[in-house]
Amino acid sequence: MATIIAIDTPTLGDRSYLAHDGRVALVIDPQRDLDRVLAVAEEAGVSITHVFETHIHNDYVTGGLALARATGASYHVNAADDVAYERVPVRDGDTIEVSPSLTVRAIATPGHTFTHLSYALESDGEPIGVFTGGSLLFGATGRPDLLGPEHTHDLVRQQYASAHRLASELPEAAQVLPTHGFGSFCSAGSTGDTTASTIGQERRANPALTQDEERWVADTLAGLDAYPAYYAHMGPANLQGPGPADLSSPERADKAVLARRIAAGEWVVDLRTRTAFAAGHVAGTVNFGVDGQFATYVGWLIPWGSPLTLLGESPEQVAEAQRELVRIGVDRLAGAATGRPEDWTDGPLASFEQATFGDLAQVRHHRPVVVLDVRRASEYDASHIAEAVHIPIHELPSRLDDVPHGEVWVHCAAGYRASVAASLLAANGRHVVAIDDDFDEHAGASGLPLVAA
Structure with a gap:
């Protein structure tokens, strides 16, 4: 058999x-x-x-x-x-x-x-x-x-x-x-x-x-x-007819190299979890956690062929991300660094808040905030928070200027895409809060007004 x-x-x-x-x-x-x-x-x-x-x-x-x-x-x-x-x-x-x-x-x-x-x-x-x-x-x-x-x-x-x-x-x-x-x-x-x-x-x-x-x-x-x-x-x-994957270690990038690449507008990607990234990261970096659909969203958002540098907690984390990337044909990395954010910069670390839909419901009673929904169109059409601004995550890099001014609370379905979006906004100087919560379970239960198709 x-x-x-x-x-x-x-x-x-x-x-x-x-x-x-x-x-x-x-x-x-x-x-x-x-x-x-x-x-x-x-x-x-x-x-x-x-x-x-x-x-x-x-x-x-x-x-x-x-x-x-x-x-x-x-x-x-x-x-x-x-x-x-x-x-x-x-x-x-x-x-x-x-x-x-x-x-x-x-x-x-x-x-x-x-x-x-x-x-x-x-x-x-x-x-x-x-x-x-x-x-x-x-x-x-x-x-x-x-x-x-x-x-x-x-x-x-x-x-x-x-x-x-x-x-x-x-x-x-x-x-x-x-x-x-x-x-x-x-x-x-x-x-x-x-x-x-x-x-x-x-x-x-x-x-x-x-x-x-x-x-x-x-x-x-x-x-x-x-x-x-x-x-x-x-x-x-x-x-x-693609050849075999090259999984050899990328070149090490030190603090000076990372600073130059960030200043030049290159993509420097922090692989850590969204919670770790929000708590402290190098200003100008973006968060695509290797614990989620990493290759899918990196391949979707980063212009094809752009120089890409990875930041990971360990060589093993970088190697995992590299394996994910070669599967979609990203064969050459500009470099990588491992350790903690303090090892990657001489400047102060950046951070932003994480919150829940319950927190958002409370905040809206006290001050005006922008709610940014980065889910796909089909998800948004099925149900969304009233008056939320909708920009699907894959459109956000080219539509950052479409996000209204003010304090931005960004959400997706479960938190991964929200962290990516929050990191993009924060890297561009915006005041952002990332909602790390389950939309289907908690958005309506929190008392937020929802609009359904």
């Missing part, structure tokens, strides 16, 4: 998979930091002989080509993808024998991209699961708009048909094994907290399989929201 092991990348909301028969293994949609995949294979005592891509990825730089080259595995990519490297071309209906007991069947499932493939895994002739990439997800599907608005209406209908094809061709007990859907912006619709599913469960619960096509298409298109700007660079990189 085959063993399937999920390799999670929670900060990008993705999964890769290794499946084996106890001797040889196949890998689906590997991330670029290959040591994780190789460690799983070594622990299982298996050799990787086949690597498969479900599609040309939009949200990360693939490790597939580098993994195939490192292991000598065959690299399977859709024959219709115009790649710049040698691969084993795969087409709809192709069957690949991985071992006498493991077989993979390619199934064309366009919708997330035009050339998307899913791979049905058979063990001893029995279909046990299907690697669905960005096609059928847990309670949702992959979004159909990443190739541009001119293709969205064609792709969304193809996505619906692909979901139905998978549901009709595979047995109820077959596992659904998606790459996206664990917080990835590649999802269209909510996947909730589901961590496992089957074709039967999706038939009963997935809107793509329970709603009629017209309603599902309308709901899916209406629910699409902004996605990270760095996505535009992932497809071209993956078509060219």
